[in-house]
Amino acid sequence: MFIKCLKVGPIETNCYIACDKVANKAVIIDPGADAPRIVAALEETGCEAEYVILTHGHADHMLAAHEVLRKTGAKLAVFAEELPFLNDPERNCHNMMSEQQFEPFTPDLMLLDGEKIIFGETELITMHTPGHTLGSCCFISKDSIFSGDTLFRESAGRTDLPSGSPQELTESLKRIFALEGDLQVLPGHGDFTTLDHERKNNPYRSGI
Ligand SMILES: [Zn+2]
Numbered sequence: 001m002f003i004k005c006l007k008v009g010p011i012e013t014n015c016y017i018a019c020d021k022v023a024n025k026a027v028i029i030d031p032g033a034d035a036p037r038i039v040a041a042l043e044e045t046g047c048e049a050e051y052v053i054l055t056h057g058h059a060d061h062m063l064a065a066h067e068v069l070r071k072t073g074a075k076l077a078v079f080a081e082e083l084p085f086l087n088d089p090e091r092n093c094h095n096m097m098s099e100q101q102f103e104p105f106t107p108d109l110m111l112l113d114g115e116k117i118i119f120g121e122t123e124l125i126t127m128h129t130p131g132h133t134l135g136s137c138c139f140i141s142k143d144s145i146f147s148g149d150t151l152f153r154e155s156a157g158r159t160d161l162p163s164g165s166p167q168e169l170t171e172s173l174k175r176i177f178a179l180e181g182d183l184q185v186l187p188g189h190g191d192f193t194t195l196d197h198e199r200k201n202n203p204y205r206s207g208i
Pocket of ligand 1: 058
């Protein structure tokens with residue numbers, strides 16, 4: 001899997017383009033802003049976008065999703081339990097971050113915990129990791145984990161926004177740290193890290 005990361009929007013959300021270079025298929029994770037730049041970066045890869053995937057329903061992770069979906073013809077994949085939250089422009093902070101009218105989402109793929117997203121010969125496994133929001137998810141490939149706003153380099157997601165829960169985030173982080181191997185961690189904001197680095201250095205490794 002070949003991965004491109006673009007920092008988009010005022011709070012520098014990491015938007016990822018993950019490509020399966022065998023079949024030239026890609027997924028776009030968290031298109032938070034700047035659809036033209038995301039679409040241009042996708043075109044540079046020579047891959048066709050199969051899915052737009054959202055790690056959770058905060059506006060800074062999805063403000064460009066409609067435009068990217070329209071321009072690429074990709075399908076939308078969202079964790080089922082996050083959908084009501086994602087479609088509530090007050091709770092998902094859309095009204096705070098954008099002056100545009102909120103346009104509701106209708107996913108093509110409603111994800112469940114453990115569900116596989118397949119593009120070309122690449123698979124991402126959905127891992128439900130509530131805490132930052134009720135339906136927050138991570139997506140795991142053979143050697144990486146896209147950790148959204150659940151796990152950051154030496155930090156973790158905030159739990160004071162609607163549907164956040166420090167207890168649930170603590171449990172989710174424990175499950176992530178219990179995964180096998182030293183996966184590369186690709187978070188929703190900030191620098192990349194690794195699971196081993198976080199197992200040793202993350203201040204929240206034994207609880208929020
Ligand atoms: Zn968030």
